[in-house]
Amino acid sequence: MTEGEFIRFYKKRNKSKNHEVVKEKIDLFWNTLLKVLDKGEKVTFKNWGTFEQKDVKPRKIMIIKIDKAGYTKAKKKIRFKAGEGLQDIVNRAGTDE
Numbered sequence: 001m002t003e004g005e006f007i008r009f010y011k012k013r014n015k016s017k018n019h020e021v022v023k024e025k026i027d028l029f030w031n032t033l034l035k036v037l038d039k040g041e042k043v044t045f046k047n048w049g050t051f052e053q054k055d056v057k058p059r060k061i062m063i064i065k066i067d068k069a070g071y072t073k074a075k076k077k078i079r080f081k082a083g084e085g086l087q088d089i090v091n092r093a094g095t096d097e
Helices: 003-013 019-038 084-094
Strands: 043-045 049-056 060-063 068-071 075-082
Touching: 003 019, 019 043, 019 049, 075 084
Parallel strands: none
Antiparallel strands: 043 049, 049 075, 060 068
């Protein structure tokens, strides 16, 4: 699903008439989440999951074309760990009996 498809789905589900208002709400959520993660804090949604920012250390890699060792850069990544409630919903959706 693309961002545009998600915005249309959200707009239809919540019976909103304005595309820009829906996009602003979604952007506000993600911007707020990213600002909290930048502060080094964890964000937990009860039964849904946890977002956290982790540091990735530089690693030694082998560049095969020039037969030389190199290092990757240190960086940060955002990790999401799904909670039990979200896992149950996903697993139930797969079993349509």
